[in-house]
Amino acid sequence: MTASTTGGIAATTTEDGWLRIPELPQAQREAWVAEVVGELREAWGEAWDDRAELMVSTMLAETIGDRPDAHVVFEVWPFAVPARARVQISMLDAATVPDLQQLGFSLVPYDGAAAGPGLMLVRRSTEAAEDGEGVRLVDWGVLFDDGTHALLVQVDTLPLFFLQRILPGLHGLVVGLEATLPDGRPFRAVPSAHALADPDGEWSALRLRAEGLAGDDAGAR
Structure with a gap:
């Protein structure tokens, strides 16, 4: 997919634990890490320990040093443990968005957003684990498309x-x-060209709602 020049993206978070990752020169990164470590230390309270001090500092140094080339990047730290998720937001050339169904994504209409009608993208997989049961993984995102530009919210596999x-x-x-x-x-956005007629679309929406991955209006047409 190819990045598209855009006038700007306004992204506002609504929950605690969301950290916007800036683009910083090398000389400013250490100070940023120290500031964020201090914020997390205060937020975690008694859950903070020496292990958290070491791991969080290391993880944040990697975060700022290896920031992906997206217009907006967030990390989400929802637990008082060293574990985070990464969320990327980019404006792309719509013509370069691949066939998402061919890549294994379930596509469900996503309504009610300020950007217009979109598509929720969900792909599941399982990673082998020592207990033999495996870990259930998900790729999740939302795509908005106006026919020329595409606005993509993408959550790294988790x-x-x-x-x-x-x-x-x-x-x-x-x-x-x-x-x-x-x-x-x-x-x-307008209704996406990738929202192909899918006889299993309603079933996909029901299954995603059952797993807590979609709202009650997902799949409504």
Whole structure:
């Protein structure tokens, strides 16, 4: 997928534990890490210990040093333990968005967002574990498309239980997401060309709701 020049993306978080990752020169990164460590130390209270001090500092140094090339990047730290999820938001050329169904994603209409009608993208997998049961993993996102530009919210692969924990914050972010085009006009999505007629679409929506991955209006047409 190819990045598209955009006038701007306005992203507002609605839950605690969301950390916006800036683009910083090398000289400013150490101070940023120290500041965020201090904020997390205060937020975790008695759950903070020497292990957290070491691991969180290391993880945040990796975060700022290896920030992905997306317009907006968040990390979500919902638990008082060294564990985070990464959320990326980018404006893309719509023509470069791949066939998502061919990549294994379930596509469910996503309604009620400021950016217009979108598609919720969900792909499941299982990673082998020592207990033999495996860990259920999910790729999750929302795509808005106006025919020329595409606004994509993408959550890096993470365990299902972790996604379920941060989902209220994800929906809060996505519903309020706004963007402007290079000429200054507001971005407004239309029903996506990737929303192909799918005889299993209603079943997919029901299954996602049962897993806590979609709201009650998902799949409504």
